Amino acid sequence: xxxxxxxxxxxxxxxxxxxxxxxxxxxxxxxxxxxxxxxxxxxxxxxxxxxxxxxxxxxxxxxxxxxxxxxxxxxxxxxxxxxxxxxxxxxxxxxxxxxxxxxxxxxxxxxxxxxxxxxxxxxxx
Numbered sequence: 001x002x003x004x005x006x007x008x009x010x011x012x013x014x015x016x017x018x019x020x021x022x023x024x025x026x027x028x029x030x031x032x033x034x035x036x037x038x039x040x041x042x043x044x045x046x047x048x049x050x051x052x053x054x055x056x057x058x059x060x061x062x063x064x065x066x067x068x069x070x071x072x073x074x075x076x077x078x079x080x081x082x083x084x085x086x087x088x089x090x091x092x093x094x095x096x097x098x099x100x101x102x103x104x105x106x107x108x109x110x111x112x113x114x115x116x117x118x119x120x121x122x123x124x125x
Contacts, residue, residue, distance in 0.1 A: 028101040036098070036116065038081040039091040041123050048121055054090050058117035059083025065110035080114040093118030 061079035064071045077098065084093060096118030104110040 026101070026103045028099065031098045033093075033096040033098060033118075035092060035094050036081055036096045036118065037085070037092045038078050039085065041092055046123060048092075048094070048123070052121065053094075054088040054120040054122065056117065057084045057088045057090070057093070057120045058115060059085070059087060060113055060115045062111060062113040065104075065112075067108065075112055075114050077114045077116065080116040084116045084118065085120065088120035089122065090120035091123045092121045094121060095119050 059080045060083065061075040061077075063073065063075045077100075080098075081093065085091060093116065096116060099115040099117075100113070101115075102110070102112045
């Protein structure tokens with residue numbers, strides 16, 4: 001009888017671990033881009049001096065959801081790029097990396113984010 005109860009407890013424990021593991025969800029995506037901007041850049045007259053880079057910068061736009069209630073509007077790539085450019089007063093990101101990720105604990109918490117990172121240049125000089 002004790003052996004049967006032990007098997008049932010073990011089965012319930014494995015089932016519980018499986019359900020918790022399936023309940024935690026996440027996803028991510030990454031893209032590498034030569035150039036990206038959310039500003040108006042005249043590409044026909046673009047002459048960049050690589051030595052005038054303002055350095056590496058990044059920006060992020062996230063939305064948190066707590067018990068079905070979003071804390072902000074949906075995140076956008078445009079806002080993430082704007083934040084990266086504004087951090088260095090730049091107008092163009094070269095050798096950029098764009099990431100999107102999502103994480104969720106169902107019915108409790110969720111997070112969706114866009115992140116843009118790259119070498120900042122000011123094309124208005």
